[in-house]
Each structure stands twice: as C-alpha cells, then as structure tokens.
Amino acid sequence: MADTRFANYINPVIEATNALGGSARPQEVYKHIAGTLNLPDQVLNEEKKSGGSKFENQVAWARFYLAKAGIIDSSRHGVWSLTDKGRKITKLNDKEIQELIREVQAQSLPTLRPTQPSPTVIVRKRTTEPGEEQAEEPPPPEELNYRGQLLDIIMALPPDGFERLCQRLLRESGFQEVTVTGRSGDGGIDGIGILQINPFVSFKALFQSKRYSGSVSSPQVRDFRGAMMGRADKGIIITIGTFTADAKREAVRDGVPPIELVDGEMLLNMFEQLELGLKSRITYDIDPVFFSDFK
Structure with missing residues (x-):
C-alpha cells in the first residue's frame, strides 16, 4: 500500500x-498544489527509491482514491476532472478523508491505474458470406440524431460554460496550462494554452470561443x-x-500568423475522436442466412 501521507x-x-x-492535466495539478502550499524544493525534488518524484506520486495516489470514490474522473487522455459529486465538495474534513480511504482500501485494489471511460464509437457488425461484398447501410435514425442532440446541448450552454x-x-x-481569461475588451480572446510538440519545441496559442450558430466572417478573424x-x-x-469562405482564406493568408478554424462539424468530430461526453452503444444486425442452416 502507498505511503499514507498521500491523504x-x-x-x-x-x-x-x-x-x-474543473479539469486539468496532472502537471497542472502538481504545479498548482506546489504553488498554493508553497512547498520547498526539498519536498518537490525528493525521489522515491524506485525513481520518480515522491511528491507527484503522493498526489497521484490522492487522485486515485478520489477517482475510486467518484469525486475525480480520469479520462483516457490524461485529464483529471471533477465529477458532479466532486463539484459539490469544497473540502473534506479529517473524518471524511479517513472514511474515504477505508472504503477504497476495502475494495482491495492493488494497482494505481487511470480509469478508462467507455469508448464512444458506435459499432455495427454484420456477417457476410465469403466473397460477398458488404453493402453500406444507413445508420438507424437514432444514430443520425445524436449529433444534432449533442449540438443542441452545446448550444444551450451559457457563454462561460x-x-x-x-x-x-x-x-x-x-x-x-490552458487558462480561460474571458476578459471583455481583450479583442475577443477567451483563453490561452501551450502545446508541447516535443521536449525541445512548444508553442503558445490563444483561443476564441463563439457559441452561436451563424457564420464567422473574415473581419472577425482579422x-x-x-x-x-x-x-x-x-x-x-x-x-x-x-x-x-473569406474567413477561411483570411485564416491562412500569407505573411501573418495562421489561425486554426474549428467549426461545428469539426467540433462534433473531435468529441467523437476524443471520446468526450459520449457513451458507447454497440448494436448488431441479425444474419438470417446463418440460421437457415438449422431449419
């Protein structure tokens, strides 16, 4: 069992x-905790016997227990996020922490692993005879409608949401280090983040979020x-x-910094690819040919 100082x-x-x-990558959490608690370098630089930061390991164990208690959700892409239960918690008292630890330990889980969400891709299986081409079939109406429903849910969010x-x-x-600024009078800049390409290269990006169904024009891009x-x-x-079309041309105009454009269709595709906010549903089609052999 891990060092109980993780509590x-x-x-x-x-x-x-x-x-x-409400969500963060592990390194962001480590950095925030170290700064908030004013942890000395001696604590931050301490290593485990097997190697690696002891501080980060203890924070990871804390996250593990919180995840098992349903307070933190860890996506497969390495983002820690508060669940509905977690968002209602400001602070746990000592008794609540000890009870949480006892309940998780009672489950006898030996390893520390990130929780895996259900895949979001809808899979349809259909058997065919050898050499027979499988015809493309349109998905049932409910499968077509979920993208529209997802778009409606996003549209209904408040601007800050x-x-x-x-x-x-x-x-x-x-x-x-993705930060939402949301300041008025800042040229429409809503936030900033850093993308680390490799250990030697990273770049800073500013983003703007537009929660409306109309078209973004070239003057807005400029x-x-x-x-x-x-x-x-x-x-x-x-x-x-x-x-x-002018906005798209403006985004890639020569001689100026490029602007990446993510429209509603691409946004929905990203939710699917990242398996974010969607739950899997696997369906099967009956193959009557198979059963004919038993008649």
Whole structure:
C-alpha cells in the first residue's frame, strides 16, 4: 500500500482541479498544489527509491482514491476532472478523508491505474458470406440524431460554460496550462494554452470561443489576429456555427500568423475522436442466412 501521507493531498487535488476550471492535466495539478502550499524544493525534488518524484506520486495516489470514490474522473487522455459529486465538495474534513480511504482500501485494489471511460464509437457488425461484398447501410435514425442532440446541448450552454468546454477540449487534445481569461475588451480572446510538440519545441496559442450558430466572417478573424499579434504563435477560433469562405482564406493568408478554424462539424468530430461526453452503444444486425442452416 502507498505511503499514507498521500491523504494530505486529497483536499489540495480537489481544490486545484476546481481552481483550474474543473479539469486539468496532472502537471497542472502538481504545479498548482506546489504553488498554493508553497512547498520547498526539498519536498518537490525528493525521489522515491524506485525513481520518480515522491511528491507527484503522493498526489497521484490522492487522485486515485478520489477517482475510486467518484469525486475525480480520469479520462483516457490524461485529464483529471471533477465529477458532479466532486463539484459539490469544497473540502473534506479529517473524518471524511479517513472514511474515504477505508472504503477504497476495502475494495482491495492493488494497482494505481487511470480509469478508462467507455469508448464512444458506435459499432455495427454484420456477417457476410465469403466473397460477398458488404453493402453500406444507413445508420438507424437514432444514430443520425445524436449529433444534432449533442449540438443542441452545446448550444444551450451559457457563454462561460462553452469557454470551459473549449478549455477541456484543448486539454484533451494535448494542450497544457490552458487558462480561460474571458476578459471583455481583450479583442475577443477567451483563453490561452501551450502545446508541447516535443521536449525541445512548444508553442503558445490563444483561443476564441463563439457559441452561436451563424457564420464567422473574415473581419472577425482579422480582429482576433490583431488582438493576438505579439502575444502568441498561433490562434484558434472554435465555433458551433461555420466560417465564411473569406474567413477561411483570411485564416491562412500569407505573411501573418495562421489561425486554426474549428467549426461545428469539426467540433462534433473531435468529441467523437476524443471520446468526450459520449457513451458507447454497440448494436448488431441479425444474419438470417446463418440460421437457415438449422431449419
């Protein structure tokens, strides 16, 4: 069993994840806790006998117990997020922490592993005779409708909720230190993040989230670029709607920093690819040929 000093980091993990917008990558949580608790270098640099940071290991164990208690959810892409239960918790008292630990230990789980969410891809299986081509069949209406329903759910979010959703999406896509600013009069900049390409290369990106179903125009793209000039290497505009042809040309115009455009269709594709906010449903088609052999 892990060093029980991890219990000291249970509340800090909750507080850090909440302060970072309800979701965060592990390194962001470590950094936030170290800064908030003013941990000395001696603690941060201490290593386990087997190697690796003892501090980060204890925080990871705290996250593990919180995940098993249903307070933290760890996506397969390495993002820790507060569950509905977790968002209702400000701080656990000592008795609640000890009870949480006892309940999780009673499950006799020996290893520390990230929890795996259900896959989101809808799989349809159909058997065919050898050499027979399988015809493309349209999915049933309920499978076609879920994208529209997902879009409606996103559209119904308040503006700050959509900004936090974009923050989560960027984290799931590999960005680190993603911060939502949401300041008015800042050229429409809603947040900032850093994408680490490899140990030697990273770049800073500013993003803007537009929660409306209309088309984003070229002047809006230019205004956003003007606000980000000298502040970041790249810009990202995420919208539920679409981009005009001029907006798309403006985004890749020569001689200026490029702007990545994510429209509603691409946004839904990303939710599918990242398996975010969707649950799997596997269906099967009956193969009557198989049963004919038994008649």
